[in-house]
Amino acid sequence: MQVLVYGAGQLAQMMYLEGCPMGIEVQAVDVKNEQVVHPVTKQPMNISLGQAIANADALTVEFEHVPEHLLEQASRSGKLYPSIDAVLIGADRVREKRLLTRVGVANCPHRVVTQIDQLDSCIEELGERLILKASRDGYDGYGQWRLTQSSELSALKTTLQGLDLESVPLVVEKMLDFDREVSIIGVRDKQGQIRVYPLAENLHHKGQLHVSVAPALNITDALQKQAETIFTILAEGMGYIGVLAVELFQCGEQLLVNEIAPRVHNSGHWTLSGSDVSQFNNHLRAVTGLPLGQSDSLKVSAMVNIIGCSAFSSDLLSIPGCHLYWYGKTVREKRKMGHINVTADNFAELGDKLRALSEYLPLEHFPKLEDEAKRLKSLSPA
Template sequence: MTRVAVVGGGQLARMMAPAATAMGVTLRVLVESTEASAALAAHETVVGLPGDADAIRSLLAEPRPDVITWEHEHIPLEVFALAAEMGVAARPGASALLFARDKIAMRERLDSLGLPMPAWRTVETEDEVEAFLAVHGGVGVLKTSMGGYDGKGVRIVRNPAEVDDWLAAAADGGPPLLIEEKVAYDREVAIQVARRPSGEMRAWPLVESIQVDGVCAEVIAPAPELSSALQAEAERIGRLVATELDVTGVLAVEMFDVGGRLLINELAMRPHNSGHWSIEGSVTSQFEQHLRAVLDWPLGDTSTLAPVTVMANVLGGSREDLATAWPGVADPSVKVHLYGKGVRTGRKVGHVTCMGQRVDDVRRRAAEAADWIRDGGAA
């Protein structure tokens, strides 16, 4: 039987399980505990952390998986060495993941490819921050080069003295820092592309993502008023990144739309929050496609199944028992996905998906359902 090993026990690995089951693939997941989100859904589990060599050996033990893949980018290099030693293909590889893990390496590589990005530079001193602000309207976005996600590791800067603590931490051995121009964008968008080792690629429609406090709250697919030219440019960028960085599996390229001009913001080399809509809204979900891609199987059709699909995240709120709350959602067409995670304010604990004809109507229905599950609001 075909077997895929996954490092990471969160909701992304959890949502691979139904797709794996449907395709006759056994999903073996490295989870941090028996209560982890993916532990409740995977076919086989190994408890341990990515830095634990014994746990990785168990993950790759007989019956040996055909491939090992990831639900996050922060994979120790020793994991790749062990996979090579035990004869298991690692996809995407370490050389590709570097560019999703290290923002400075990513910016340098994308610059070399001539791809559009906000202006940026590395910084080590207040003087360097001040010099950047002086030529970019007096405001910038300071980022840690590694470890940031969901708004963490990002700070808006208007005065160099505001970042003394981060500069000191970097000088003391912490991740290096970079600063970027604060882009006045019209909206945030994302393109997802899947690529298999043999080179076949498929792209989904460009989507719009709405962020609240640095966390994705909502995704609209396709992005409203999406022109064929903008879709073509987004696909060009996604395919070029996937090819030149040798990505295998699903790649998400998050971008700013500035009057029809796209600027790359972030990369993720795995299923991504911006693609959860595809479970119901596309012929092939991002989770099925990721498994197909890393196994080097033919890729599935990425056509949409409705004019509009909206995914709304359920972020932790006042309810603690979400499993008993969701049946109270009044709209029977809403699809509810809960991640089996403990509720904490602002934490992603699930999402809902709605499909329909009109953007405003579908957004309203999705938001009402997510609100009901989170806090018991009207649905």
């Protein structure tokens, strides 16, 4: 079987590595030049995009910002999973909010702004602590602005002046005092069967995910169930096929949807070593019509992103349960170079291992690691 993935980054690479043993050949599309490339080497394959589409058993995406004309071409093949509508929902916050409203899933109070002056009424309605997000092309903290008090408004208006808000509106959200960020990742197959991984807790720094812990600590059954219900409503509401990630804010016992990613997700990379069937494997199973695999966690896991650096000793592999996943990229600031998965039998042990790990890693690139190690030790049941 063949699966063609739009996007040729690490997610396509990890799909390739998981697909190969299942007899699924994954090819990737570099959406910048529309070339079909090998997902690991990134070398052009001797095949046109049209031919690759014709050959493929399924088409899918590794990121939501695929040019629309490519998505339309893919959709016309009748083999694109998830659907073009689902991908576009992930690429456009206005569509996303519209979906959330339509299916009645709780999310941040917000307004859609197409003219700068509408910001005044946003403050009246949502308060003066706001996050402004470009509806499209937002990625890892780019295209976002914050307002913490109304006195900053005029400066912000100046900043935003050049933007064409009619074609790319802003979604303005109330800044929430949430307890933490979690995410629920699951998969839905062509028969509508759903499997959901346990909630992960996500630690961000300067707009980028740094550490995920799964299962998230102190998750009640009710909270996990709430997340699974949200996942199910969204996946069924979109007729979704494949892996879907839903980022959530936890406010007390309530979960609010922050963002939907119509794809495998960074906060699910722990599944490569912490579950029997990874998110990449389950995504391929769903889009090719194979039976879904188990989505429970075998151990407790931490996923640590390697961002903007690669110079540290691989001797960290001496820590039991510690696995390196490099993406084969050259170093750039803020670039995700790889990740480290750590598994343990319990959270206290996971904390110990993260502390051990931090001794191998340059602190400036892993600012959350030591604190997270301490937190796991302190929060975990004795």
